[in-house]
Amino acid sequence: MFSVAAVSKAYGPKKLFEDVSVSFSPGRRYGLTGPNGAGKTTFMRILSGDEAPDTGTVGRPKRLGILRQDHFRFEDHRVLDVVLMGSPALWNALEEKARLLAKDAISDEDGLRLGELEGTIAEEDGYTAEPAAAELLQGLGIEQEFHEQPMRALAGGYKLRVLLAQALFGKPEGLLLDEPTNNLDLDSIRWLETFLHAYEGSLVTISHDRHFLNAICTHIADIDYEAIITYPGGYDEMVWQKSQVRSRVEAENAEKGKKIAQLQDFIARFHAGTRASQVQSRAKSIEKLKLEDLKRSNIARPFIKFEQAGPSGKQTLMIEDIAKGFEGTAVVRPFHALVTRGEKVCVIGKNGAGKSTLVKMISGAMHPDAGHVKWGHQASVGYLPQDHQGAIPPANTCFGWLRSLDDKLYDQEISGLLGRMLFAGEERLKSTTTLSGGETVRLLLCRLMMSKDNVLVLDEPTNHLDLESISALADGLKRFEGTVIVVTHDQELIAEVATRIWALRPGAPVTDFPGTFSEFLEKHADLAAERR
Secondary structure, three states: OEEEEEEEEEEOOEEEEEEEEEEEOOOOEEEEEOOOOOOHHHHHHHHHOOOOOOEEEEEOOOOEEEEOOOOOOOOOOEHHHHHHOOOHHHHHHHHHHHHHHOOOOOOHHHHHHHHHHHHHHHHOOHHHHHHHHHHHHHHOOOOHHHOOOEHHHOOHHHHHHHHHHHHHOOOOOEEEEEOOOOOOOHHHHHHHHHHHHOOOOEEEEEOOOHHHHHHHOOEEEEEEOOEEEEEEOOHHHHHHHHHHHHHHHHHHHHHHHHHHHHHHHHHHHHOOOOOHHHHHHHHHHHHHOOOOOOOOOOOOOOOOOOOOOOOOOOEEEEEEEEEEEEOOEEEEEEEEEEEEOOOEEEEEEOOOOOHHHHHHHHHOOOOOOEEEEEEOOOOOEEEEOOOOOOOOOOOOEHHHHHHHHOOOOOHHHHHHHHHHOOOOHHHHHOEHHHOOHHHHHHHHHHHHHHHOOOEEEEEOOOOOOOHHHHHHHHHHHHHOOOEEEEEOOOHHHHHHHOOEEEEEOOOOOOEEEOOOHHHHHHHOHHHHHHHO
């Protein structure tokens, strides 16, 4: 169990939370939510003991599993060993045992110590540890051929999967997972959901994946109003409860305000007359009618609206047997498709299946080895790459960069657009060199809204966005009258937006399904089973 008592934290004048007392009980799974900058990661670091609060105390379970993002820390360690390190008692015993056995001569004292270590290893299930670690790795999409290799052999996203396996290993009594679905494909996310449903300890997780939070959380701990309020249920239930509570308090305050105004009017009219006792009674009534203190919420939601300067032709995109391979391995097998105006295509599949390669060929960012991509009459394509490196020039301001892209827009139009994407006031003049990941994506979305293309090709647009921004993006894509092709692992966005699915699997042709995500999962039970 995690217990937090009277904890406060601030950085300079910015107060994140004040006098917070909350507990996270065993058998419950808590989603820690709040907008970017609300203090979610700071609070998680306080729970783990990596950071001290300004005031208050924290109690935590003895055996902790913590997902940390330091994926270059273990470069020279065997992948399986990195997972075993998730149980410090077991790992320390295994290392000491190896050191003692490596001696040329083992003393009686060493022999006694080896006996003690064998006991510790047995208590920590050390004799089944490697198979258990291998099972975790395979569930997270890391095949057995990599288990004996050093961490440096893995790409960055897969290193994070190993660290997630490390956090899950060893039956921890408490789990702290900061963005565990980052770099996971749908298959691995479904596996993780199943694993966490069976977990019996105290779980606290941060995630920008609404579907994941709705699927696994029994409670939501929401950071807002400089406090942490716990709601039963998943993320969507929390949003509804929160709005209901605030609406009720606002209505009660409005009624109290009217009553106070009436009483004050009576006092003003009769305070100098013969009705002094009634005036005093009204004054006491005003004291009792204290308005509820409604702190200003720090939640801010962008407004995303994609417009098109003009529609494309009915046949928007013709894909004629395009294919791509690297170093003799086919990544995208010959693929043929016709996309018509207004379709919303979601591209899904495991990491490495070729999703980004496919949309790069479609957008023109990469040439196919074979086949052709033909755009229809008056098609205008806006492309958002997954890798944002170099997408926005450094040493500029947000306003200055957008200004340089279109000299026909009025300054007020650009400022209004930036304001809708949460770059209000002085934020408009923020240096493009210092933008966070979420700010970079929001500014790139500003560019797409400015260009008014009738086709949007988006590669993992939800990366780095908070839940409010992802929800706003889904709304914007649903309302857009043009054509959308989007690569994403966000299951809520797929469910809300897709009218057509392109599913990629390594070594297999692209599955082209005309229908919604739920229809796709129902029709292709084999693919749905793979995800589990």
